Amino acid sequence: MPAGAYVGWPLGRLSSYGNNPVQREEREKNMIKKTVDKVPDIPNLRINTLEIRLVGDSSLIVHKWSEKAKAEMRAKHAKEPLPKKGKRDPEQEYKDSLYEYPGGGYGFPTIAFKAAAVTACSQVEGITKVLARSVFHIDGELVKIDGEPNMREDMVRVGMGTADLRYRGEFKEWAVSLKVKYNATAITPSQIINLFDIAGFGVGVGEGRPERNMAFGRFHVDR
Numbered sequence: 001m002p003a004g005a006y007v008g009w010p011l012g013r014l015s016s017y018g019n020n021p022v023q024r025e026e027r028e029k030n031m032i033k034k035t036v037d038k039v040p041d042i043p044n045l046r047i048n049t050l051e052i053r054l055v056g057d058s059s060l061i062v063h064k065w066s067e068k069a070k071a072e073m074r075a076k077h078a079k080e081p082l083p084k085k086g087k088r089d090p091e092q093e094y095k096d097s098l099y100e101y102p103g104g105g106y107g108f109p110t111i112a113f114k115a116a117a118v119t120a121c122s123q124v125e126g127i128t129k130v131l132a133r134s135v136f137h138i139d140g141e142l143v144k145i146d147g148e149p150n151m152r153e154d155m156v157r158v159g160m161g162t163a164d165l166r167y168r169g170e171f172k173e174w175a176v177s178l179k180v181k182y183n184a185t186a187i188t189p190s191q192i193i194n195l196f197d198i199a200g201f202g203v204g205v206g207e208g209r210p211e212r213n214m215a216f217g218r219f220h221v222d223r
Contacts, residue, residue, distance in 0.1 A: 046184040052196060053222035054113070056174040060145070061152060061207035061216050062108060063097050063168050093167040094151040099142055106149060106169070107142030112205040113178060114138050119211065120199035127191070136182035136192060147174035168207065175222070197221050
């Protein structure tokens with residue numbers, strides 16, 4: 001090594017940190033302060049419960065997947081021979097379309113009402129579908145339907161447009177009570193209620209709902 005050569009930090013490190021220890025310490029403090037200033041203030045999670053009563057404005061048509069239909073799908077996926085179709089039983093098809101509620105009566109999937117409210121966000125400014133999915137949930141898998149069903153016969157198009165008949169349960173007069181848990185730091189009760197009102201008018205639930213270009217399954221919030 002030539003006489004008088006400098007041994008220590010490379011010049012690049014000297015230019016980065018500086019020779020003055022006081023300046024270097026001050027620079028590091030400023031960097032820490034800027035990092036702290038960027039950390040958002042995250043409020044505590046506050047979960048509240050809101051009970052909402054929905055009253056039907058048009059018939060609710062239900063269509064649960066029957067065990068027979070699910071068995072046929074399993075056989076198809078397993079590449080097994082499909083069971084031979086026997087004589088149709090409209091009464092049994094109607095009964096199979098209903099969701100039996102534990103303890104008696106009939107129910108409907110709660111996820112259908114949440115999906116309707118989330119879809120309604122496309123008609124509202126200031127709340128996105130992504131946000132709505134995470135800020136509220138409805139308790140239970142099924143909600144009990146207050147009402148009595150009747151058998152309904154409809155002509156439908158299946159497959160390549162082939163006409164067929166479907167026998168399903170119809171509740172002409174119906175209502176449900178939802179227990180909604182929500183993040184009170186992100187959404188208010190009035191916003192939730194208004195969202196369900198919009199969903200009941202423009203989206204609906206069940207078969208033939210407005211979302212599917214028909215008018216069944218409409219509802220409003222009983223205020």
